[in-house]
Amino acid sequence: MKTPKTILGRTAAIVVGGGAIVxxxxxxxxxxxxxxxxxxxxxxxxxxxxxxxxxxxxxxxxxxxxxxxxxxxxxxxxxxAQPAVDLGGSGMQLPFGDFGSPDLRQFFERRGNGGGGSNRGGQMRMPxxxxxxxxxxxxxxxxxxxxxxxxxxxxxxxxxxxxxxxxxxxxxxxxxxxxxxxxxxxxxxxxxxxxxxxxxxxxxxxxxxxxxxxxxxxxxxxxxxxxxxxxxxxxxxxxxxxxxxxxxxxxxxxxxxxxxxxxxxxxxxxxxxxxxxxxxxxxxxxxxxxxxxxxxxxxxxxxRAYLGVMIQDLTPSLASQFKAPADTKGALVGDVPAKSPAAKAGLESGDVITHFDGKAVKDARSLKLAVASEKPGDKAELKVLREGVEKTLTATLAPQPGSDKAIPAKHSGSRDNEGTLNGVGVADLTRALRQENNIPSDVQGAVITNVEQDSPAWEAGLRPGDVIQQINRKSVSNAEEAVKLTEDAPNGDTLVKVWSRGGSRFVTVDETSGAVNQ
Incomplete structure (x- = not known):
């Protein structure tokens, strides 16, 4: 098993002001x-x-x-084939045009309401x-x-x-x-x-x-x-x-x-x-x-690099409260987490960041994009206004939290010291990942971020967004535990309890023969 190369996500449509971003x-x-x-x-x-x-x-x-x-x-x-989704009354538009007939949106709704398709474990399946x-x-x-x-x-x-x-x-x-x-x-x-x-x-x-x-x-x-x-x-x-x-x-x-x-x-x-x-x-x-x-x-x-500040846009009314000219552009610092690059650089709550690495900061989003364009370990000069007084600080940027646990991928060709669940990437179950994958707060474990398609894990049905709760009957609370439980498995036959949308289930992944049971 490996920790993630990238965290996968999905974008469909967002209803905005009577229309939709598709x-x-x-x-x-x-x-x-x-x-x-x-x-x-x-x-x-x-x-x-x-x-x-x-x-x-x-x-x-x-x-x-x-x-x-x-x-x-x-x-x-x-x-x-994916589980059908009932969109009735949601107001959401599927981007159906990329998949042929405009009727596909209605087709999804019809299948989601129980018409046709196979039913496995109470979950409708699509072609x-x-x-x-x-x-x-x-x-x-x-x-x-x-x-x-x-x-x-x-x-x-x-x-x-x-x-x-x-x-x-x-x-x-x-x-x-x-x-x-x-x-x-x-x-x-x-x-x-x-x-x-x-x-x-x-x-x-x-x-x-x-x-x-x-x-x-x-x-x-x-x-x-x-x-x-x-x-x-x-x-x-x-x-x-x-x-x-x-x-x-x-x-x-x-x-x-x-x-x-x-x-x-x-x-x-x-x-x-x-x-x-x-x-x-x-x-x-x-x-x-x-x-x-x-x-x-x-x-x-x-x-992407990480500065470690909670920021917001600087409005004229906020500028006056923090002794900055009303026409000041920048990002207002809210919280500065302890031990973050920002804290080590000397940034404080109430500072207004006006320049980052020599470029003017227009608002919170522009600062976020500027930081993300840098690499961990880079040094960035910050110009800030603190109670109306300009200061220059230097921050050494760090990797974004959750992106620093890279373990080389293991492939299912040789069995020597490779453990099990090869080709599976996992990450700690953060609040952001819960929101991204609609994972309930009571579900604990390690979230799957990617699964190589030529792996037995893929054939067993493990998918990005699923949560590994147990490996061989042992509970999993984070990504590190999940990796450790696969390193010294006695054989290539692994029992996994996994949560996916609709509830938890057990699957077995047999990496010795390629056989899969559910």
């Missing part, structure tokens, strides 16, 4: 495989030259589109799910970008190139906190898209959205940047570019490019009252994409 592909099961090229940064092309904003609109974008479309791919996913979305070729040697919610629960991922070739892809890594994923195909000399500096993007810039809407095939739409710095989906790290270029279900993971054909974002979500395009779409900025992609390819996980 992630444009339905979640399926994720297969995370070892990265054979681990440690090697991706070879991307970065073009930071500013666009010519004084030039008028061309009569045609065909030359740009001809450069861009070979870099945009169709992604098809197949997932295992295997199929979906189509988009991706972008990031490197010539086969790394492809898409959204986490596209491949999150996929058994099989296929990538079809502009020239018609189709490849089975391996999921290199996923980052639910930003809704990004990287998959790899076995190909070379691919038409990789150049990256732009997304921090230079401005409202009013012309953009094109390229992708695979409704599974119809490659399509390109024209619009402009409507806003930047949007935070709309409830993800941990959001800095979306908003555009009115038409983005429809199936465009998830596709490219948002500037007038020169450079990638400035990965299309991710739309705000919609009816499930289709209403002119409000969101893309993850290319600078964040590059950072996450680099971590996933080199380390198999995203490692």
């Amino acid at each position: 992630a444009t592909a339905l979640a399926l099961e994720t297969k995370i495989l070892p990265n054979k090229d681990s440690g090697t940064p991706p070879a991307i092309t970065l073009d930071e030259k500013p666009i010519d904003r004084a030039a008028g609109l061309p009569m045609s974008f065909s030359s740009v589109i001809k450069r861009v479309t070979p870099s945009v791919v169709k992604i098809e996913v197949v997932g295992k 295997r799910e199929h979906g189509a979305a988009s991706g972008v070729i990031a490197t010539a040697d086969g790394y492809v970008l898409t959204n986490n919610h596209v491949v999150d629960r996929a058994d099989k991922v296929e990538v079809t190139l502009h020239d018609g070739r189709t490849f089975t892809a391996k999921v290199v890594g996923t980052d639910p906190k930003s809704d990004l994923a990287v998959v790899k195909i076995d190909a070379s000399n691919l038409p990789a898209i150049p990256f732009a500096d997304s921090s230079a993007a401005e409202v009013g810039d012309v953009v094109l959205a390229a992708g695979n809407p409704f599974g119809l095939g490659e399509s390109v739409t024209l619009g402009m940047i409507s806003a930047t710095g949007r935070a709309t989906m409830g993800l941990d790290y959001e800095d979306f570019i908003q555009t009115d270029a038409a983005i429809n279900p199936g465009n998830s993971g596709g490219a948002l490019v500037d007038a020169q054909g450079r990638l400035i974002g990965i299309n991710t979500a739309i705000v919609s009252r009816g499930g289709g395009n209403d002119g409000v779409g969101f893309a993850i900025p290319a600078n964040m994409v590059r950072s996450v992609m680099n971590d996933l390819i080199t380390d198999g996980k995203v490692t």
Whole structure:
């Protein structure tokens, strides 16, 4: 067993003001495989030259589109049957368009209410799910970008190139906190898209959205940047570019490019009252994409830094209370946990952080994004206002809590000193993970963060979001205990008590013969 490479999550839809923010592909099961090229940064092309904003609109974008479309791919996913969900009265919209017929939303509701399907243990099961979305070729040697919610629960991922070739892809890594994923195909000399500096993007810039809407095939739409710095989906790290270029279900993971054909974002979500395009779409900025992609390819996980402060936006009324000018921008410090990097740097409750590592802090979210872009061990200079007096402090950033328990993966080929439950990743059951996976407060154990699909544990039915409560009749209270209980198992036959939605059950995982019993 291993502690997690990444903590997996799911994004579906969020009802907002009578509409819905819709992630444009339905979640399926994720297969995370070892990265054979681990440690090697991706070879991307970065073009930071500013666009010519004084030039008028061309009569045609065909030359740009001809450069861009070979870099945009169709992604098809197949997932295992999942428990049906009754959405009646919830007000939530499923992003059904990525999976074919608009009737799929009603189909889910109908199955959830008891119509058809197999019933095993009182839980309705669905047929295997199929979906189509988009991706972008990031490197010539086969790394492809898409959204986490596209491949999150996929058994099989296929990538079809502009020239018609189709490849089975391996999921290199996923980052639910930003809704990004990287998959790899076995190909070379691919038409990789150049990256732009997304921090230079401005409202009013012309953009094109390229992708695979409704599974119809490659399509390109024209619009402009409507806003930047949007935070709309409830993800941990959001800095979306908003555009009115038409983005429809199936465009998830596709490219948002500037007038020169450079990638400035990965299309991710739309705000919609009816499930289709209403002119409000969101893309993850290319600078964040590059950072996450680099971590996933080199380390198999995203490692973000931690300052250790509870912060909030500084309003004019709060500024006056803490003797800061009314027009001060920054993040107001609430709590400073003991022994945190912030505490060691000398930060105090009531401080206003105005600059982080030489960059102005606009609000709490901008500080959170700035800290997350650094690496554990980095030193960051902080400028703060304390009772109206400016101070300069230096903090040595630490790994985010819960991200520092990495144990190498164990694979079920050799049995020498490898223990059991190989290919399973676990983490301590924190409050955040309870909320993310809807785990009741009375359930104790270690939460499963990933399961390799070629493992007996996967075949036994263990899935991310399940909670391991017992291993061989011994209680599990945290991730470390779960790992220890698998290290010296007498044989490869492991009895696991696991909680999943609907209650607890026992499964046996036989890693000696591959046999599975439930």
